[in-house]
Structure formats: structure tokens, C-alpha cells
Amino acid sequence: MSNRDAYEQKLQAKLDELQAEVDKLKAKADSAEADARIEREKEIDELEAKREQMRQKLEELRHSSDDAWDDIKAGAERAWDSLSESLKSARSRFK
Template sequence: MDKRTAYVEALSAQIVEWDVQIDLLKDKAESAPPALKFDCYGVIAALQLKRDEAAVKLQGIAAASDDEWEDLKTGTEQVWEEVRTILRDTIVKIT
């Protein structure tokens, strides 16, 4: 397996894990106090947008040529870090 394939597979697995975590956050938001519930849904919506942006970046890497994918990797990793940060902060806020 080449580096790009391994990278794409790892990121794909991460997106699946994020989807599970987002669903868990939605469940927790449902049982949150009304004042917190509205904020939670706003943050979850922002998290889902970033997750979707990460998925688009991943598709770009998967479709890129061998020379291009390394250049796309940097932008992808930035979005990945943003998703991780938002997810971590949301988990702390809701739990």
C-alpha cells in the first residue's frame, strides 16, 4: 500500500469516528438544559460543516495526482486540526 492510500484510509476512518462522536453529541445536547441546548446545536452545526470540509479535502487528495497530493496534505491537516479542536471543545462543553 502506498503512502497516499494509507493516508486516505486513515482519514476516512477518522471521518467515520467523527460521525459517531457527532451523533453522541447530538444525543447529549437533547438532554441538556434549554439554555445550553441552543448553544450546543450551534456548535454541533459548525462542527458538521468543518467535518464536511474535511471530507471534501479528503476527496481532493484521493483524486489528486501523485505529485499534487503532498501539497494538498498541508491544507487537509489544518482542517483536520480544526475539527479535532471543535470536537474536543464541544465534548468538554456538553459533558
């Protein structure tokens, strides 16, 4: 397996884990009071939008040429960092 394939699989696994985390946050939001639920649902929507951007970056990686792969990988890593920070922030507020 090439480094490229391994990286893409690792990124897909991270996205799958993130979806499981978002699903947990949704369950917590459903049990919250009305005002808190609205705020939490907004945060979940933002997380899902960032997750979709990350999924699109992964697709770009999968379909990129070898020459463009390093540049797209750098963009994917920045997107992942942003998504991770958003998830960490949401987790802290959902307790």
C-alpha cells in the same frame, strides 16, 4: 498498499470516528435544557460544517495528481487539526 492509500484510509476512519462523536454530542444536546440545547446545537452545526470541509479535502486527496498530493495533504492536515480542536472544545462543554 501505497502510503497515499494508507493515509486516505486513515483519514476516512478518523472522519467516521468523528461522526460517531458528533452523534453522541447530538444525543446529549437533545437531553439538555432549552437554552443549553440551542447553544449545543450551534456547536454541533459548526462541527458538522468542519467535518464536511474535511470530507471535501479527502475527496481532493483521492482525485489529486501525484504532484499536487503533498500540497493537498498539508491542507487536509491543517483542516483536521482545526476539526480536532473544535471537537475537543465541544466535548469539554457537553459534560
